[in-house]
Amino acid sequence: MSRKNDDERITVGSGNVFRDLDLPDADLLLFKAHLAAQIAMAIERRGWTQTEAAVHLSVDQPRVSHLVRGRLEAFSVDALLGYLKRLDVKMSVSLEDPADGSNEKVLLTV
Numbered sequence: 093m094s095r096k097n098d099d100e101r102i103t104v105g106s107g108n109v110f111r112d113l114d115l116p117d118a119d120l121l122l123f124k125a126h127l128a129a130q131i132a133m134a135i136e137r138r139g140w141t142q143t144e145a146a147v148h149l150s151v152d153q154p155r156v157s158h159l160v161r162g163r164l165e166a167f168s169v170d171a172l173l174g175y176l177k178r179l180d181v182k183m184s185v186s187l188e189d190p191a192d193g194s195n196e197k198v199l200l201t202v
Contacts, residue, residue, distance in 0.1 A: 124164050127172040132160040134179045149175050 110118035110125075135145045135156075142156040149156065159167065159175075176183060184201045 120169070121164075124167065124169060124172060125162065127169065127176065128159055128162060128164055128167070130181060131172065131175050131179065134176070134181055135160065138179075149178055 105112050108118050108122045110121040115121060135142075138145075140148070142160070143153050146153045146156045155166075158164075164172075173183070182201065
């Protein structure tokens, strides 16, 4: 039977690993990670190799490799949204301003 280490502590995360790591722009980093994950899943669902995906995304294969491996420093949100559009993934954009107390409003669906 294993014995629990008395020095072991569990810290509950915020739901944003980037915030938990105290990185600047944590919300933006999480958003980019979600977009990249959707791109990687779309590529996988289509059964494409990275080379095939690169052709469809109009980029080179190493860029696809960085994307699916989560190396997102060189990717803007705009570029990631463009890749999703090229993959024909449907997107809805909405904004909610807590200052006006209204419900979420869908601005655009593509």
